[in-house]
Amino acid sequence: MDLTYFYDELNSSLIYKEDFLFKSKFELLVKLILSSRASGFSANKIGDRVVDNFPNLSSLSKAHESDLQNLIHDIGFFKQKTQRLISASKFICKNYNSNIPEDYSSLIKIPGMGDKSSKKFLTLIKKNNFIMVDTHMTRVLNRIGFINQNQNNKLIEYIISNNIPKKNHTNFSNLFNFFGKSICKAKKPKCHLCSFKNFCNFIN
Numbered sequence: 001m002d003l004t005y006f007y008d009e010l011n012s013s014l015i016y017k018e019d020f021l022f023k024s025k026f027e028l029l030v031k032l033i034l035s036s037r038a039s040g041f042s043a044n045k046i047g048d049r050v051v052d053n054f055p056n057l058s059s060l061s062k063a064h065e066s067d068l069q070n071l072i073h074d075i076g077f078f079k080q081k082t083q084r085l086i087s088a089s090k091f092i093c094k095n096y097n098s099n100i101p102e103d104y105s106s107l108i109k110i111p112g113m114g115d116k117s118s119k120k121f122l123t124l125i126k127k128n129n130f131i132m133v134d135t136h137m138t139r140v141l142n143r144i145g146f147i148n149q150n151q152n153n154k155l156i157e158y159i160i161s162n163n164i165p166k167k168n169h170t171n172f173s174n175l176f177n178f179f180g181k182s183i184c185k186a187k188k189p190k191c192h193l194c195s196f197k198n199f200c201n202f203i204n
């Protein structure tokens with residue numbers, strides 16, 4: 001079976017739910033920074049709290065660390081994320097004239113916005129197509145035999161781009177990420193709900 005088979009299977013059977021709810025680019029940026037090593041649910045809930053208290057880049061850039069830490073203390077790595085939120089806001093105010101950019105090379109320079117967050121930002125605001133490799137996608141692709149554990153993200157991107165048309169890259173990424181998080185979990189995957197059992201190295 002080629003990768004298209006697995007993509008088509010997930011595309012027709014999995015009901016994908018987007019993690020992030022946002023009304024502005026600022027809100028999305030805050031939630032993406034908060035989402036590192038946290039669930040989308042937590043990033044949404046705590047991101048709403050941040051935006052309610054600091055409604056724009058200017059106010060967030062001037063936030064006192066202790067106030068922001070108190071506000072977000074129930075998300076993992078809250079001290080690091082406090083610094084990232086303030087640094088990102090300051091950086092955008094200073095370097096981008098308080099406008100959140102809409103191109104990858106500018107976004108990735110913002111503190112707290114890595115490769116995946118920058119691509120996710122662009123796919124959500126502009127519907128661009130990107131491959132977004134993450135641990136969930138990597139685990140699934142490894143279990144169904146397309147990659148091995150040691151392959152780096154660039155090689156995984158290359159394998160996907162050779163098999164899946166560009167117009168489907170974001171959808172492919174979202175589906176494999178969501179499938180990995182919700183069904184093909186690292187511990188105790190829900191194999192009884194999976195149609196890939198016959199091709200899976202993990203259970204065979």
Ligand code: SF4
Pocket residue numbers: 140143144183184185189190191194195196197200201202203
């Ligand atoms: S059978 Fe289980 S481990 Fe294998 S791909 Fe499906 S959910 Fe993942």
